[in-house]
Amino acid sequence: MSLLIPLGLLGLLGVVGLIIIYIIKPNFQQKIISSTYVWKLSLKYRKRRLSTNKLRNIILIICQILILVSCAVILSQPVFVIKSQEDKPENVIVIDASASMLTEVDTTRFERAVEKARTLAISTFDSDGKVSLILADSKPSFLARRAGSESRNSVLETLDSLVEVSPETGLNACTYGKGDLDESMRLSQEIIEENPSAKVTVFTDKKFNSVPDGVNVETIRDDTEWNAGILNAEVSLSDGFYVLKVDVASYGHDEKLNIEVEVNGANNDSVDTEGMNLVLTADGVVCSEEKTRTVIFKYMLDLTDHDDDVTTYRELSASERFFSFKSILVSIETDDNYTIDNSFWIYGGTKERIKIQYASTIPNPFFQGILNVMRNSYADRYQLDITFVRPDEEAATEGFDFYIFEHKNPEKLPTDGVVFISDPDTSSSNGDFTLSSNLITDAGMTLSDATGGTDSILNNITPGDITLSAITGVTLRDDAYTVLLETNGKKHPALIYKNGVTMDNHKPVKVVLMMFSIHNSNLAVKKDFPLLMTHIFDYYFPTTVSGNAFEVSEEIKLNSRGSELTVTGGSYGSTGIVIQEFPATISPTIPGAYTISQKTFRDPSESITEEIYVRTPAAESNVFATDDALVNPYINKDKVEFYKDLLFYIALVLVALLFIEWWLQSRDNM
Template identity: 40%
Template sequence: MRFLTPLGLLGLLGILVLIIIYILRPNYQQKFVSSTYIWKLSLKYRKKRIPTSKLRDLLLILCQVLILAGSAAALATPVQVLREQPTDNEVIAIIDASASMRAQYNGEMRFERACNRVLSLADTVFGNDGTMSVIVANDDPVYLIREADRSASAQLNDDINDLLISDMCTYGSANVEEAFSLCEDVVAANPATKIYFYTDTTYTYVPNNVEVVNVSDSNEINASILDASATFESGYYRVTAHIALFGANGTVRLKMNVNGANAVDINDPGDSREFSIDVECYDDQVQTVVFCVERNDEDLSEEEKENTTYYIFNDAERFYSYQSILLSFDYLGDFEDCFMDDDTFSIYGGQKEVINIKYSSSLKNPFVTSALLSLQNYYSNNWEIHISDSLDTPNEGFDIYIFEHEMPQTLPRDGVVFLFDPLSSPSGSGLTLRNIVDLGGTEGAMPLEEVTNDDSPRSPVLNNINLTDILVTRYRRLDDDGTYETLASCDGDPVLLVRNDDEAKIAVMAFSLHYTNLPLKAAFPRLMSNLFSYFMPSTIDSNYYEVGSTIEFNSRGSSLKVTSESGSGVNEDIMSFPSSLSIDLPGTYRIEQMGVFDKDAPDIQFYVKIPAAESNTRAVLDALPDPFVSENQYDYFNDLLIYLAAAIVAFLFLEWILQLRDNM
């Protein structure tokens, strides 16, 4: 047992006061009494067989002493020691391994400086018989060593050297929160643990027992291309780039190389164009550089206008297509760039893949034509969609075939096929047509019902479509060969089906647009768009990503291959879709894929860049995570106050009994 507040034992002086009271208290009283009272009192004492007055007085005094002693002990906070609070010299070193730590000055990276300082700290800690843990804070922080003593000194030196040799500093962002959460078990066992965070970032708030060691150099300067994009406006491309000069004020020259300018298709080499413009950079402000046909800054604020520089193309410089655009710095003045990995930026996607659609109908439907034109416009940034509605064109060489009413004798095998209101069953479709069901006009119209499968999610074909709003007055019963998925039914009969496998890609709508309210609702163009996305998915949703981000891949074919053009990055075969991949190295990557129905698909290039936040080599952030929870003394002691209080109450009750007996 231990007393947490020993001064409370001064309450024992109450026992001394009690003794003094008993000494000074007179043992008799002077008063007049009658002879009868004296006679009764003497008779009372004579009747008692055993004299107990002295024993009772002793017990009464003992209870009072114990009550005072217990009260004094309660003031001193008695506890049972469960475990001793650690007093060891314990240290945790966290090394920031984010991309900005790759910045260097005089040939030494910030990451190297951090590692060397950790080794110096280890010498000090181990020299004082302390223990040390080291955490490498990359995108997935891990312990390099944990709670090691001086016997692990040589191993720590080897591990740190391996970090430097194997270039373990990432090109992405560090998960600082996860790194500090790894410390929680150690600091919970020893709240006196000191944490050193070796980084290049300044924090406005740092928790207690955490020391931020900034390893950046005041002479470091970084010119960076933070991001860039190309948008198609008024028939020509407009290129927008965001750049900054961190650590200095001055003029930089941004160069733009356009390859394959105005190429007709992927086989056309096009022209090569080169542009450059000087940009004034100051106060670490992000500057916007725009290469365009005409200046358009009406929607910009005054501050945005001040930080925007324009290069206006002349008639000979404009381009409506490109194969690649490379942005780089051509001139940095007298500055030495400390971080070269963000000095270039590549833009791809300027040569669109052509999608050929054939619409065949014995009675052209303006709603179908309108929906196709909407598709053409909506996907204009990703695809170049050509639409043909000639009945004389052979059913071959198209990517999508739409047949309405009149069906071909044989189903095309080289593209996606939509069958709207089929009047016959094409060979190879796997469909058997039955009778027509007439529901009796608008009064008997029935809504479509979604056919759900508990084992699979809702089909993307029905995204943002409420089937109960779609009414049908007439449809055709049909059977399929089991290769179709039924999405919707009417009165229990399947009316909307899809098939999507390696053998065929077919969508079937078993009713005419003349016998439904579907064309009058927004659901129809939405359905057409969903069908297009379902059968013709984009391989990727962007042409550039940041290191460490998750990239979603899709394919119309059975497989694709992702390779790094530098040869040092990812080399991955993907066989199932949709699939995802995270890339750890910046640079240009190429996607090679075989198109559906053995058609050649053009290669796709995309760019992976350093996260823009890592380019700011003088970043200031708000606060570091606090791994220290409030220290609770009950983690080390068991409070005995409740037991002591119970004993005091027991003695008080015993004293009351003795006092009661004395007065009887």
């Protein structure tokens, strides 16, 4: 047991005072008077009580002394020590592994930080102390936890390994992303909870406006360092031609930058043509006071397009304008100390071509209209080439990605794409379905969701609002078919689909059957029709990846139209990784270009590819950044966590003693 306030024991002087009171208390004096004979007669009745009174008085004095002692102990705040602060030194070492730590003057900031951390670890071990080591990357973790001097060699080897370059990747332990210092400080709090006297030292290139007590921040910087970088680059269409915006900045000193833009495959009509290569430049772009400057490359400037403090315009000539591209490389030539952000790639300027065929014996303006609308709405993702087959022409059964047959379907269905059949007229030999011979008619038929609301194709669609007057019965011979909509009451299948991932040369594996004609339904005039068509298209032609530029360690969601896709480049090398379960997520850790390849059913011998660019976080380009505050690992440092308070128990004893003292006093008055 320990006392938090030992001076509280001065309250024991009250015991001395009590004893003095009893000493100086006046005693009764014996005097002989005439009535003493009456007292003598009563003595024989009191003799048996004398011994009891003496015992009561003794107990009363003891209770009063214990009451004073209890009060003195309460004043001194007695506790049991749960965790004691160790006498030997203990250091928690946090090393920032952010991309900005790759800033280099002879050696990188990261290498200098590791060397300083090594020196601190050695001095701690020399004092027989303990060392904990945390690497502050995107997912901080302990490299060593409360390691004593017996683990000296292991800890030093771990530190040395951080700066060793891997022969496979050519990189050391410093990342190209943002280090999570906040999470690192929370990890250090685990050590502080075990040893409140542990000290935290953070080796980083950041400065902080507020640093918690007990935390030492070692800022790894050199006054001669500086950086000019491309923070972001993006394109947008304006009047049929691309506008390029480039954000640049200089940190450490002011600089005039020369920006070069290489447009590869410019003005190509499709992915099958090469196009032309353009080189655009913007020279002498002034970057000062660490402010971001936006350089805009645009054909035909508007009246509002003029230079200001943060924007510079570079007007493109007619020979420099471009309406499509395969890739754009933006770069700057500088002799700065952080070169990772001196280039930036842009992809997505050429859209994948999706070939669609619509064939009907009675061409329907509703189908034709929604296809034209889809061509415009999907323009940022795909180039939809739509072929409308005349009623007197034979529909193709190969060479398209999406087939729509209305009222008449071929005897043998295509196998190289998605097949949508509305109001089928025959049981195709390879369709795995058989039509009934009679048309089912009922003017009052309505539809219901056969999936119970679990299928995304029916999102925001209200089946109960769709009415039918006729429907064709069907028997399905493939368990892969799923019924989406059915009629109320007799449960006739109305909308059916299947989605195989492995191509079969003998039968289609991606099929949608709509067992009624929209001429016999109100579907065409409902909002549900365009929703249904776009949901079906999105289901069979999912976006492989949303976006073309991402940050290092950012989660990137991937989808595939086939059974697998391959990702190559950067973190995955030239061999790449093969993904077979979708949707999938990747988190590249190395900046650069990545290629996503997959095969389509239309031409399995060829792969379609999409490219994305992974860049370092723009915030890491500011190599002289100052953040607001560092998380306080001592924020929960409370005496309650280190001691067990005994005041409650002593208070119980005090109350008991007071009760006993009161009872004894009351007996004296009886």
